[in-house]
Amino acid sequence: MRYLQSPETGLTFSSVIPAVERAFENHCEGEVQMPPKVYVTFPKGDFRTMPAYIPALDIAGVKIVNVHPDNRAAGLPTVMALTVILDIDTGKPVALLNATRLTDMRTGAAGAVAAKYLAPKPDIVLGLIGSGRQAEAQLEAVSEVCALQEFRVWSRDEKNAEALISRYPQYEGKTGSLETVCDCDVLCTTTPSRTPIIRDSWIREGTHINAIGADAPGKQELDPAILLRAGVFIDDYAQATHSGEINVPVSEGLYDPALIRGTLGEVVCGKIGRKNATEITVFDSTGLALQDLAIASIAMQENGGVELTFP
Amino acid sequence: MRYLQSPETGLTFSSVIPAVERAFENHCEGEVQMPPKVYVTFPKGDFRTMPAYIPALDIAGVKIVNVHPDNRAAGLPTVMALTVILDIDTGKPVALLNATRLTDMRTGAAGAVAAKYLAPKPDIVLGLIGSGRQAEAQLEAVSEVCALQEFRVWSRDEKNAEALISRYPQYEGKTGSLETVCDCDVLCTTTPSRTPIIRDSWIREGTHINAIGADAPGKQELDPAILLRAGVFIDDYAQATHSGEINVPVSEGLYDPALIRGTLGEVVCGKIGRKNATEITVFDSTGLALQDLAIASIAMQENGGVELTFP
Numbered sequence: 370m371r372y373l374q375s376p377e378t379g380l381t382f383s384s385v386i387p388a389v390e391r392a393f394e395n396h397c398e399g400e401v402q403m404p405p406k407v408y409v410t411f412p413k414g415d416f417r418t419m420p421a422y423i424p425a426l427d428i429a430g431v432k433i434v435n436v437h438p439d440n441r442a443a444g445l446p447t448v449m450a451l452t453v454i455l456d457i458d459t460g461k462p463v464a465l466l467n468a469t470r471l472t473d474m475r476t477g478a479a480g481a482v483a484a485k486y487l488a489p490k491p492d493i494v495l496g497l498i499g500s501g502r503q504a505e506a507q508l509e510a511v512s513e514v515c516a517l518q519e520f521r522v523w524s525r526d527e528k529n530a531e532a533l534i535s536r537y538p539q540y541e542g543k544t545g546s547l548e549t550v551c552d553c554d555v556l557c558t559t560t561p562s563r564t565p566i567i568r569d570s571w572i573r574e575g576t577h578i579n580a581i582g583a584d585a586p587g588k589q590e591l592d593p594a595i596l597l598r599a600g601v602f603i604d605d606y607a608q609a610t611h612s613g614e615i616n617v618p619v620s621e622g623l624y625d626p627a628l629i630r631g632t633l634g635e636v637v638c639g640k641i642g643r644k645n646a647t648e649i650t651v652f653d654s655t656g657l658a659l660q661d662l663a664i665a666s667i668a669m670q671e672n673g674g675v676e677l678t679f680p
Numbered sequence: 681m682r683y684l685q686s687p688e689t690g691l692t693f694s695s696v697i698p699a700v701e702r703a704f705e706n707h708c709e710g711e712v713q714m715p716p717k718v719y720v721t722f723p724k725g726d727f728r729t730m731p732a733y734i735p736a737l738d739i740a741g742v743k744i745v746n747v748h749p750d751n752r753a754a755g756l757p758t759v760m761a762l763t764v765i766l767d768i769d770t771g772k773p774v775a776l777l778n779a780t781r782l783t784d785m786r787t788g789a790a791g792a793v794a795a796k797y798l799a800p801k802p803d804i805v806l807g808l809i810g811s812g813r814q815a816e817a818q819l820e821a822v823s824e825v826c827a828l829q830e831f832r833v834w835s836r837d838e839k840n841a842e843a844l845i846s847r848y849p850q851y852e853g854k855t856g857s858l859e860t861v862c863d864c865d866v867l868c869t870t871t872p873s874r875t876p877i878i879r880d881s882w883i884r885e886g887t888h889i890n891a892i893g894a895d896a897p898g899k900q901e902l903d904p905a906i907l908l909r910a911g912v913f914i915d916d917y918a919q920a921t922h923s924g925e926i927n928v929p930v931s932e933g934l935y936d937p938a939l940i941r942g943t944l945g946e947v948v949c950g951k952i953g954r955k956n957a958t959e960i961t962v963f964d965s966t967g968l969a970l971q972d973l974a975i976a977s978i979a980m981q982e983n984g985g986v987e988l989t990f991p
């Protein structure tokens with residue numbers, strides 16, 4: 370059994386995005402086992418257990434991931450993850466991956482897959498709401514599949530937005546108000562908001578939105594009126610209605626889950642997609658165990674790590 | 681984050697049994713979080729993911745455990761387990777335990793807790809059906825809470841039964857037919873049987889049975905007629921009806937889950953118990969994540985292990 374402390378070393382979105390795209394394809398084709406994420410709640414946070422098996426990749430395992438919003442004060446990331454990979458033939462744990470950075474990357478990669486199929490055009494203005502690790506992952510991943518004319522960033526603290534822009538001098542970057550940043554082709558929302566900070570009137574026709582921030586009951590970033598104007602694509606039905614962008618509007622009766630267009634897997638398989646250039650599209654991302662296995666399968670190809678005796 | 685390769689070193693049933701007993705008490709008092717075990721199926725086996733949180737012990741984590749019946753041919757145990765322990769305050773993984781032997785011990789400890797409260801008398805004849813690791817764990821654990829007058833062992837291969845007996849010269853041990861071994865005060869069934877090998881006519885009044893072997897859909901060891909004569913105690917309702925001794929009789933309509941007397945937690949809390957000295961009692965054990973956390977909490981008190989950098 371091998372422990373990989375930095376399995377993200379050397380990984381690039383150019384290899385991660387196709388791997389995650391194939392996992393969504395496997396998902397659409399029904400060739401996977403992925404029970405719903407299981408939540409356990411702590412006084413200051415929670416943890417989620419995410420088991421899955423992708424026969425096509427010959428990989429199976431479990432990601433264990435926490436969310437503790439106050440961790441920054443303790444000098445720790447809000448979200449930390451560990452993935453345990455099991456041998457299919459014997460059930461023996463063969464690898465443990467520090468999946469904290471891999472989690473950022475696989476979520477970014479899902480945003481890129483959504484943008485690849487749902488962006489209104491190939492050359493885009495990208496809008497980022499939030500300036501944290503996931504905003505950065507969306508920027509890096511989406512820029513692999515779309516040509517960035519420009520990117521715009523809004524952050525609660527403008528200094529953080531400016532710092533993000535300074536790290537990507539190769540792109541034309543600007544800070545802006547929420548309204549200005551929403552005036553774009555592909556919008557990625559990555560905040561932990563519990564109120565809809567994105568107003569319906571700010572979203573113009575044709576915009577594709579990666580709604581990333583909402584990943585637990587009670588979280589939402591978009592005015593529910595946007596969902597009613599949009600074609601809504603989710604990653605997984607159970608997870609999206611329980612904890613995704615649509616969870617609050619669904620629980621309040623403002624959005625009917627029957628309106629969901631389908632899954633990103635179905636988009637990748639070509640079963641569904643954007644209807645026309647003026648349609649607004651939303652990808653409601655909650656994060657699938659399949660994405661974690663897909664990125665683990667690449668990360669494990671690297672040698673190294675600490676060998677641990679088991680059993 | 682620390683990896684403990686042999687956390688069972690130095691552990692004895694004299695400390696494990698009270699810890700597991702307290703976990704069942706916490707379970708009865710509702711002071712735990714324990715979502716149902718989640719199964720993922722492989723061509724040659726399966727794995728189960730078992731998250732839980734016991735606030736009273738300030739411990740939380742996930743056990744990942746496989747069952748691959750053909751593993752012996754590959755020189756590996758059929759069942760291997762890894763437990764990941766998380767810090768409550770930050771969600772950070774703090775310990776990884778090789779829980780293969782701990783799993784044997786915590787299952788043995790549950791059998792001892794059941795025997796402590798449900799055995800018909802303090803001095804017992806113990807019957808063991810099966811002679812593997814779990815038969816041995818039941819022998820060691822039950823002998824901590826009951827005085828063994830004698831123990832009897834049945835195994836498909838009598839040599840294995842004799843080998844088990846030779847390892848415990850401090851007790852009077854005998855091999856015997858299924859019928860002879862069933863003629864006892866406390867019977868522990870530990871086989872992977874999918875047909876009821878224990879006949880109703882062999883079980884005399886007053887016998888307590890630890891039904892351990894059935895831990896997945898389709899498995900059963902006892903003639904369902906025994907269940908209809910007995911007071912049946914389970915560890916967890918969802919798990920017992922899905923994968924415990926009662927799962928096949930329930931699915932075939934031979935046993936009504938409404939007949940279940942209650943949980944072992946309720947027995948430990950004094951809410952329910954054996955009605956009289958002649959009642960047959962059955963403890964249907966499927967194994968709880970709480971037991972895994974209880975034993976982990978003791979095992980982690982030992983120093984040592986390999987320190988791993990995380991995150």
